[in-house]
Amino acid sequence: MKILEKIVRQKQKEVASLKRRIPLKDLKQKWAISAAKKFSLIEKMKNSAELRFICEVKRASPSAGWIKQEVDPADQAKAYAAGGAAAISVLTDKHFFNGRQEDLTQIRHAIDLPLLRKDFIIDEYQVWESALMGADLILLIVRILDTDQLERLLRLASELGLEVLVELHGKKDIEKLPAHIETLPVILGVNNRNLDTFEVDLNHSLKMIGYLPHGLPAISESGVKSADDCVQLKTHGFKGVLIGEALMRQQDPSKFLRHLIEATGHVYTS
Numbered sequence: 622m623k624i625l626e627k628i629v630r631q632k633q634k635e636v637a638s639l640k641r642r643i644p645l646k647d648l649k650q651k652w653a654i655s656a657a658k659k660f661s662l663i664e665k666m667k668n669s670a671e672l673r674f675i676c677e678v679k680r681a682s683p684s685a686g687w688i689k690q691e692v693d694p695a696d697q698a699k700a701y702a703a704g705g706a707a708a709i710s711v712l713t714d715k716h717f718f719n720g721r722q723e724d725l726t727q728i729r730h731a732i733d734l735p736l737l738r739k740d741f742i743i744d745e746y747q748v749w750e751s752a753l754m755g756a757d758l759i760l761l762i763v764r765i766l767d768t769d770q771l772e773r774l775l776r777l778a779s780e781l782g783l784e785v786l787v788e789l790h791g792k793k794d795i796e797k798l799p800a801h802i803e804t805l806p807v808i809l810g811v812n813n814r815n816l817d818t819f820e821v822d823l824n825h826s827l828k829m830i831g832y833l834p835h836g837l838p839a840i841s842e843s844g845v846k847s848a849d850d851c852v853q854l855k856t857h858g859f860k861g862v863l864i865g866e867a868l869m870r871q872q873d874p875s876k877f878l879r880h881l882i883e884a885t886g887h888v889y890t891s
C-alpha cells in the first residue's frame with residue numbers, strides 16, 4: 622500500500638474515534654466562545670518581492686525516520702521567528718511524524734506568527750479542530766481529496782477565518798481545483814517529494830509553476846536545503862518556501878535561516 626493511502630486509512634480511524642470522544646457539536650460550541658486573534662500569511666506575501674520562509678517543526682517523517690527526537694516545539698519556533706520566519710508549520714500527525722496537537726498550542730502561546738497546521742485533513746471535524754487549536758492556516762492535500770471534499774473543506778476553512786495551503790503533487794491535481802479558487806484565501810504549494818519513492822526533486826516545482834493559476838501566491842515544499850535552492854525558486858516566481866528537515870538538523874536554525882534570507886536578497890535587520 623502506498624504511503625498516502627496508509628496515512629489516510631489511519632487518519633480515518635483517528636477521526637472516527639475522536640468524533641466518538643468529543644462530538645462535533647462540542648467543538649462548535651467551544652469555537653463560538655473562543656476569540657483567537659488570526660495572523661495572515663497571505664497578507665505577508667501580497668505585493669511583496671521577498672521570498673517568504675515557512676519553517677517547519679518536524680520531529681520525524683516516513684522518509685527520514687527520526688530527524689530530531691528531543692525538541693521543545695516552542696523553542697524551535699522561537700528560533701525560527703528570531704531568524705526571520707514568515708510563518709511556522711507544525712506537523713501535528715502523531716502516527717507517522719511523531720507530532721502532537723499540543724505542539725501547535727504551545728507554539729501559539731509562544732509566538733505571534735501565522736501557524737500552519739500540517740496534517741492530513743480529510744474531514745470537516747479536523748478543520749474545526751484546527752481553528753480551535755489556534756492555527757491560522759491548514760493544509761489540504763489535493764491528492765487525498767475528491768473535488769466535492771476539497772470544495773467543502775475550502776468553504777468551511779474560509780468561513781472559520783482560516784487560510785489554506787492547497788498542496789499539489791502533479792498536473793492532475795491542478796485539474797481538481799475549483800474554478801473560483803482565485804477568490805479564496807489560498808496559497809498553492811508544489812510538493813517536490815515523490816511519495817512513491819520519497820525522492821525530492823526541485824525541478825518539479827520549476828516545471829509545475831507554469832501551469833498554476835496566476836492569481837494566487839505559490840510556494841515550493843520539501844527538499845529545499847540551500848541558499849541556491851531558494852534563489853532558484855524565487856527567480857522562477859515562487860513567493861515562499863516551506864522547509865522542515867534542513868532546519869531541524871541545524872545546530873543554530875536562526876543563523877541558517879538568516880543566511881537563506883540574505884541570499885535571496887532580503888537584508889535581515891534586528
Ligand SMILES: O=C(O)c1ccccc1NCC(=O)[C@H](O)[C@H](O)COP(=O)(O)O
Pocket residue numbers: 624677679682683684685812814816842843844845863864865866867
Ligand atoms: O516528509 C515525508 O517523509 C513525508 C512523507 C509522506 C507524506 C508527507 C511527507 N512530508 C510532509 C511534507 O510536506 C514536508 O514535511 C514538508 O514539505 C517539508 O519537507 P522537508 O523540508 O523536506 O522536510
